[in-house]
Amino acid sequence: MARWEPNARERLEHSSLELFTERGYDQTTVAEIAERAGLTKRTFFRYFEDKREVLFGGQELLDRLFTEGITGAPEAATPLTAVGGGLNTVAAVFDAQRWKLARKRQVIVAGHRDLRERELLKGTRLVESMRVALRARGVPDTTAKLASTVGSLAFGAAFERWIEDESADFAALAGHALDELRKSAGELG
Amino acid sequence: MARWEPNARERLEHSSLELFTERGYDQTTVAEIAERAGLTKRTFFRYFEDKREVLFGGQELLDRLFTEGITGAPEAATPLTAVGGGLNTVAAVFDAQRWKLARKRQVIVAGHRDLRERELLKGTRLVESMRVALRARGVPDTTAKLASTVGSLAFGAAFERWIEDESADFAALAGHALDELRKSAGELG
Incomplete structure (x- = not known):
């Protein structure tokens, strides 16, 4: 069972935008986004289908x-x-x-x-x-x-x-x- | 040197639309389009960048x-x-x-x-x-x-x-x- 992570969506959005800005959108992976947010890939996929959805969700x-x-x-x-x-x-x-x-x-x-x-x-x-x-x-x-x-x-x-x-x-x-x-x-x- | 092929563009457009209709867009290759038109792939690429361009050119x-x-x-x-x-x-x-x-x-x-x-x-x-x-x-x-x-x-x-x-x-x-x-x-x- 997944733990409840406070503000997970917001944290993932922030870390995505940071990484897209620093490294470029294409060069950023979901694993890196999750890591930067202190969360797991699995948690990422509970909120977003893919990294594009962070921008268009x-x-x-x-x-x-x-x-x-x-x-x-x-x-x-x-x-x-x-x-x-x-x-x-x-x-x-x-x-x-x-x-x-x-x-x-x-x-x-x-x-x-x-x-x-x-x-x-x-x-x-x-x-x-x-x-x-x-x-x-x-x-x-x-x-x-x-x-x-x-x-x-x-x-x-x-x-x-x-x-x-x-x-x-x-x-x-x-x-x-x-x-x-x-x-x-x-x-x- | 490429031969001049009469109406090559029109022939390629016709064969593309026929094949997209018969087999589906994704299932159709440039090689098949050229063959149906009685032309070579090379001739296809002289007129179109890819098969999508036949539709949007x-x-x-x-x-x-x-x-x-x-x-x-x-x-x-x-x-x-x-x-x-x-x-x-x-x-x-x-x-x-x-x-x-x-x-x-x-x-x-x-x-x-x-x-x-x-x-x-x-x-x-x-x-x-x-x-x-x-x-x-x-x-x-x-x-x-x-x-x-x-x-x-x-x-x-x-x-x-x-x-x-x-x-x-x-x-x-x-x-x-x-x-x-x-x-x-x-x-x-």
């Missing part, structure tokens, strides 16, 4: 938070206001405590082609989660597609600014990005 | 046509009208002759996870090509991002309908999809 949480925020928006909310609700809910993840890890992660992903591709695919899944949540609110198909895409652009823009500025507030950045996009939607012609 | 042409169409739109054209110019230029690829091959390709890609992911990534590259072409027209950054994304949604919607109907006209479908999205942009709220 947050996808499901983001999908769920976007969905909750959109679903929980007032019935009368417009499609973009509902998307704004999703962004607000998601913002809780991107707090000051997360910033340093997110920044390390960002450098690792940006420096590796396969990981960059995985990140793009994560983006398409977020769009799909938002689209489904908007459809469930009765938003017509084409508008749901467009609004979820706008949500993803707002998320991306907010994230880009947040990762550059430790003191920035993600929710405020996301609201600002959404306002900009709303304005742009009126200028498409 | 059209990316550069699409990128280029989108760029040309957007760049060539009248100076006074709105961002979405310029994107419409891109769609019109791209439509030339999706003619009746291409349909049967495109349909075979579609089934192969849809049935294979890695290929589906590659297709999604192709979509993000198309968006980027359009965005760059719009920026070069002086379209502001956020509007260029949004308009190129709308262009990609229109392209996707038109392709989905075209692939289901051999007699459909791609340019007309794309124009219709763009009109729907333009209308949706006014309903985002």
Whole structure:
């Protein structure tokens, strides 16, 4: 029977990001990650399927938070206001405590082609989660597609600014990005 | 010295799609593709880097046509009208002759996870090509991002309908999809 290890997930995430940064993603093994965290490989695999999942395991949480925020928006909310609700809910993840890890992660992903591709695919899944949540609110198909895409652009823009500025507030950045996009939607012609 | 082989690229594309359909993508080798086409492996590699490129080698042409169409739109054209110019230029690829091959390709890609992911990534590259072409027209950054994304949604919607109907006209479908999205942009709220 495995012992219970306090904060095992967090410790593994920290040691992964450290090692990916020091040695490179490809050069780091799960055994090394576990060792650095003072845990066993077996414990690693209880939390993550592989080392890539340390970087992308947050996808499901983001999908769920976007969905909750959109679903929980007032019935009368417009499609973009509902998307704004999703962004607000998601913002809780991107707090000051997360910033340093997110920044390390960002450098690792940006420096590796396969990981960059995985990140793009994560983006398409977020769009799909938002689209489904908007459809469930009765938003017509084409508008749901467009609004979820706008949500993803707002998320991306907010994230880009947040990762550059430790003191920035993600929710405020996301609201600002959404306002900009709303304005742009009126200028498409 | 290699002999000149008439229509080698087309013959290799046909034999690839036949074999991927008959045996599955993973089970098909370059040697088999070349043999079926009555050509050598060496000739295959003169045209394609690997068997995946047979399915995705059209990316550069699409990128280029989108760029040309957007760049060539009248100076006074709105961002979405310029994107419409891109769609019109791209439509030339999706003619009746291409349909049967495109349909075979579609089934192969849809049935294979890695290929589906590659297709999604192709979509993000198309968006980027359009965005760059719009920026070069002086379209502001956020509007260029949004308009190129709308262009990609229109392209996707038109392709989905075209692939289901051999007699459909791609340019007309794309124009219709763009009109729907333009209308949706006014309903985002």
